[in-house]
Amino acid sequence: MLPLIAAALCLAAGACGSGGCYDNQNAIPLAQFLEIGTSKSISISGVGISGVGAPNDSVLVQPSQSISQVYLPMRSSASSTAWCFHYTGEAASVETDNDTITLNYSSLPFFASEECGAMYYYKITSFSYTTHLIDSVAVTDSLITNVDIPRINIYFRAASDEGGEGGDDNSDNEGGDDNNGNENAGGEESGNENAGEGGQQ
Amino acid sequence: MKRLSAVLLLIAVLACTAAAQRRIKPVETPATVTQSINETAADTSRINARRRAQSISYIDDRGLTIYVDTVTNIEWTDSTLIGRVPKMIYPLLHSASIGVNIWDPVMRIFGQEHGLADIWAEVDFHNRYKPTVEIGLGTASHPAPDGRFMYRSPLSVFFRIGASYNFLFNSNPDYQFMAGVRYGFSPFSFHVDNVKIPGGYWGEPGTFDIPSQHITAGWLEFSLSLRVKLWGPVSAGWSFKFHSLLHESACTYGKPWYIPGYGTRNGSVTGSFSIVYTIPLRHLNKPDPDTVIEGENLPEPPPPPQDTIAAPLPEPPAPTPLQQ
Numbered sequence: 056m057l058p059l060i061a062a063a064l065c066l067a068a069g070a071c072g073s074g075g076c077y078d079n080q081n082a083i084p085l086a087q088f089l090e091i092g093t094s095k096s097i098s099i100s101g102v103g104i105s106g107v108g109a110p111n112d113s114v115l116v117q118p119s120q121s122i123s124q125v126y127l128p129m130r131s132s133a134s135s136t137a138w139c140f141h142y143t144g145e146a147a148s149v150e151t152d153n154d155t156i157t158l159n160y161s162s163l164p165f166f167a168s169e170e171c172g173a174m175y176y177y178k179i180t181s182f183s184y185t186t187h188l189i190d191s192v193a194v195t196d197s198l199i200t201n202v203d204i205p206r207i208n209i210y211f212r213a214a215s216d217e218g219g220e221g222g223d224d225n226s227d228n229e230g231g232d233d234n235n236g237n238e239n240a241g242g243e244e245s246g247n248e249n250a251g252e253g254g255q256q
Numbered sequence: 257m258k259r260l261s262a263v264l265l266l267i268a269v270l271a272c273t274a275a276a277q278r279r280i281k282p283v284e285t286p287a288t289v290t291q292s293i294n295e296t297a298a299d300t301s302r303i304n305a306r307r308r309a310q311s312i313s314y315i316d317d318r319g320l321t322i323y324v325d326t327v328t329n330i331e332w333t334d335s336t337l338i339g340r341v342p343k344m345i346y347p348l349l350h351s352a353s354i355g356v357n358i359w360d361p362v363m364r365i366f367g368q369e370h371g372l373a374d375i376w377a378e379v380d381f382h383n384r385y386k387p388t389v390e391i392g393l394g395t396a397s398h399p400a401p402d403g404r405f406m407y408r409s410p411l412s413v414f415f416r417i418g419a420s421y422n423f424l425f426n427s428n429p430d431y432q433f434m435a436g437v438r439y440g441f442s443p444f445s446f447h448v449d450n451v452k453i454p455g456g457y458w459g460e461p462g463t464f465d466i467p468s469q470h471i472t473a474g475w476l477e478f479s480l481s482l483r484v485k486l487w488g489p490v491s492a493g494w495s496f497k498f499h500s501l502l503h504e505s506a507c508t509y510g511k512p513w514y515i516p517g518y519g520t521r522n523g524s525v526t527g528s529f530s531i532v533y534t535i536p537l538r539h540l541n542k543p544d545p546d547t548v549i550e551g552e553n554l555p556e557p558p559p560p561p562q563d564t565i566a567a568p569l570p571e572p573p574a575p576t577p578l579q580q
Contacts, residue, residue: 110459128457166510173451
């Protein structure tokens with residue numbers, strides 16, 4: 056009888072919940088860096104990433120770090136969040152040419168699970184970006200949840216293309232699909248700023 | 257010439273007729289006579305048929321037919337009959353039971369923050385098949401371990417319907433080992449209060465509430481149960497359950513953590529402990545025609561008619577002596 060009880064308890068323990076959260080405890084979009092043309096993941100260095108209007112000008116990523124992905128936390132109390140990509144060193148021809156990515160969204164309170172808790176999900180309604188070193192941005196899923204997968208693809212130009220071609224490519228993205236399937240709208244040819252409609256693309 | 261042809265034709269017809277009437281008589285030797293006997297000598301079915309023809313039989317307490325050879329008084333069992341499902345020894349309407357599941361109340365004493373109680377009723381056919389209905393109430397008030405939210409589910413009703421099968425159906429009904437299947441469903445609601453979000457990178461902490469959501473969920477449940485008689489009509493039953501959600505309503509603000517009657521959604525295994533009261537129903541069955549009626553239960557014979565009692569039989573006339 057005792058082995059039977061022990062087996063039942065083992066089965067119960069294995070079938071019960073994990074007791075842990077395998078996803079994030081907040082809905083934070085994960086952005087990955089890709090090379091335009093090949094769509095291969097790349098690591099970049101010499102880029103400082105910070106939120107526009109962040110308290111104490113705190114930095115998400117230091118320029119000394121080499122990264123291929125980055126979490127871009129959203130402001131739960133606002134409907135728009137912008138991040139600045141500040142290029143330093145060899146990565147930039149002109150250090151003042153920063154790129155900015157802006158996401159516009161609506162917040163949705165959501166109970167994920169007992170382990171992961173409750174949080175805000177974010178539904179991206181539109182987005183925009185500048186194109187100094189960034190070629191384009193694609194949002195693969197407009198609903199930002201706590202599932203830990205990349206939702207934003209940031210395409211950088213290849214090393215040979217770097218330096219000065221920035222805004223010339225904007226005309227290709229105006230009001231249509233670019234090479235990466237990203238539907239952009241309202242591209243400004245002179246201002247190096249593109250805007251995309253949020254949604255699963 | 258014509259006469260010769262007719263004679264030849266007649267001879268040919270007679271010859272054919274004679275050939276058709278020929279008979280071949282088989283040659284019988286001692287070997288051919290015993291051949292069929294020898295070939296079937298080891299046939300078990302024929303052997304048993306012969307033994308059955310010269311035996312009497314009775315059915316033992318296991319439901320097996322036991323033959324008794326009337327010559328040698330040897331008991332034997334027809335091997336071709338072994339393996340058949342034994343006859344059910346308990347009547348169709350055997351009993352009815354009601355039970356109270358006290359698993360959740362006991363677990364709440366030890367700190368569980370969900371569940372309440374349920375009651376169930378079943379009818380026992382042949383001490384074997386047990387259709388069951390269950391009804392209960394469930395509630396939850398569960399704070400997150402780190403205090404980040406408070407999960408609440410108001411008092412809600414749930415139902416289960418299904419059946420159990422008693423493997424020990426021809427044994428003492430005081431001890432039962434059962435497998436069961438249930439379908440359960442519950443309409444309920446839940447809400448999450450006081451959700452705290454940390455300030456994080458933006459330094460903007462806050463709190464919010466997730467509004468109440470009304471949901472109907474259904475699940476399937478398989479169980480293994482033991483039931484043991486405690487005293488008189490009272491018994492105790494343990495169940496080990498495996499369950500899985502079948503359907504639930506779409507939820508805008510997230511799926512429920514607790515479902516009344518099911519438990520927490522991340523658990524596939526649960527249990528129950530019931531106190532059971534059993535009511536016998538044997539008296540509702542038609543009497544078995546094969547049942548031996550005991551002497552004390554025989555009905556009183558009707559009184560004989562009055563006109564046949566008074567007249568005693570007349571004395572037989574005395575024999576008259578033979579007159580010489």
